[in-house]
Amino acid sequence: MPREIALLTNPTAGKGKGARARVAALTRLREAGVVVRDLVGRDADEALDLARATVADGVEALVVVGGDGMAHLGVQAVATTGTALGVIPAGTGNDVARYFDLPRKDPVAAAGRVVAGRTRTVDLARSGSSYYATxxxxxxxxxxxxxxxxxxxxxxxxxxxxxxxxxxxxxxxxxxxxxxxxxxxxxxxxxxxxxxxxxxxxxxxxxxxxxxxxxxxxxxxxxxxxxxxxxxxxxxxxxxxxxxxxxxxxxxxxxxxxxxxxxxxxxxxxxxxxxxxxxxxxxxxxxxxx
CATH class of the missing domain: 2.60.200.40 (Tumour Suppressor Smad4)
Known part of the structure; x- marks a missing residue:
């Protein structure tokens, strides 16, 4: 189980599902004893800055709440760093969640995967300094x-x-x-x-x-x-x-x-x-x- 994570949310994901999923995931994580830095960016640029700063600060995992756009943002922050990426699906496509068989309609169950702490190492695709997962x-x-x-x-x-x-x-x-x-x-x-x-x-x-x-x-x-x-x-x-x-x-x-x-x-x-x-x-x- 990660001891400290950053939880980064896109509150507008999935027509507001992101905001609701954040509350459910936050509760589950804190009940399990995980120290959570609760982050919400005003826009994608600020969210990426927050993500990169917390990864540089040494959190064990960056957990994003949202759809594939948030997973994409998270990937830019953690690629090649060894910091794990977690996903609480709350978007419309959720292909990254599909790849790892994560619960796509149950943020509490998805947060449970974060608590369990099991990891998998996979490839990314890169063009210039930008990465993608799908x-x-x-x-x-x-x-x-x-x-x-x-x-x-x-x-x-x-x-x-x-x-x-x-x-x-x-x-x-x-x-x-x-x-x-x-x-x-x-x-x-x-x-x-x-x-x-x-x-x-x-x-x-x-x-x-x-x-x-x-x-x-x-x-x-x-x-x-x-x-x-x-x-x-x-x-x-x-x-x-x-x-x-x-x-x-x-x-x-x-x-x-x-x-x-x-x-x-x-x-x-x-x-x-x-x-x-x-x-x-x-x-x-x-x-x-x-």
């Missing part, structure tokens, strides 16, 4: 994210559904230049995804089969397909059966460079950066309370 989206899925973020209505999943429909009307396959461990590959594709883990976006298993501790990135290319075929294939992402589609292509690599025109990538559901960029696997970079 999947980097660099195509149609990233364009949908960009449109959804520009929309003010509606809220939640429906906004992404409407953005998907809107982008489907005009989206055309993109010319990609890839380099996989130094081997060049040029192709047209609907999207390219670079997975550290198997899923993103609330259980969409785009990089099905990706392992968190194999020292490799899973690169999935979806070749050009008709819009009706794309709509028919989309539901298969939830159980990973899209891998049998002839437009699906899969590669393993330690380092991947991607270039394509006009794409801003997303990773862990957060805006990550414009192409071109290079992603590398960092083996054993993250310790997770799981």
């Amino acid at each position: 999947v980097l989206c660099a195509g149609f899925d990233a364009v949908v994210n960009e449109r959804a973020n520009r929309m003010t209505w509606p809220r939640g999943q429906m906004r992404y559904n409407l953005a998907t429909v809107a982008e489907l009307r005009t989206f055309e396959p993109l010319p990609y230049t890839l380099e996989l461990d130094g081997v060049a590959l040029r192709t047209e594709a609907m999207l390219v995804a670079v997975g550290n883990g198997p899923s993103f976006g609330g259980g969409l298993r785009i990089t099905e089969g990706a392992k968190l501790d194999d020292g490799l990135l899973d690169v999935v290319i979806i070749k050009p397909m008709s819009k009706p075929a794309l709509i028919r294939t989309y539901p298969k992402l939830f159980n990973g059966t899209h891998t049998t589609h002839p437009a699906y292509e899969h590669h393993l690599a330690r380092t991947v460079t991607i270039a394509a025109p006009g794409i801003v990538t997303y990773a862990d559901g957060e805006r990550f950066g414009p192409l071109p960029l290079t992603v590398e696997c960092v083996p054993g970079a993250l310790t997770v309370l799981a």
Whole structure:
């Protein structure tokens, strides 16, 4: 059991679920005798500053309350430090929680995993000085994210559904230049995804089969397909059966460079950066309370 942790909350996560989960988790942790530094950032920048300061100060674990965005923020603070990351899921996607089979609807049970103190060491993906734990989206899925973020209505999943429909009307396959461990590959594709883990976006298993501790990135290319075929294939992402589609292509690599025109990538559901960029696997970079 960690003796001292920092609990960092996004109170707006999951339409207010974050604030409620924080209270439940805090109670459970303190009842178990854990010393808790209770932190709430006014915005993402302040939250990251708080996280980095407490890690530098020597807390045994940084526990984030929120969704994949908060997990992403926590990863930036603890990557390669040996300080463990804990997650109390309170977002909409919660893919990081899925990876470690954490209770996604019971913050008290999730806090119990922190108290138990069992850890697992996994890889992270890194581009420049930024890390991610789940999947980097660099195509149609990233364009949908960009449109959804520009929309003010509606809220939640429906906004992404409407953005998907809107982008489907005009989206055309993109010319990609890839380099996989130094081997060049040029192709047209609907999207390219670079997975550290198997899923993103609330259980969409785009990089099905990706392992968190194999020292490799899973690169999935979806070749050009008709819009009706794309709509028919989309539901298969939830159980990973899209891998049998002839437009699906899969590669393993330690380092991947991607270039394509006009794409801003997303990773862990957060805006990550414009192409071109290079992603590398960092083996054993993250310790997770799981």
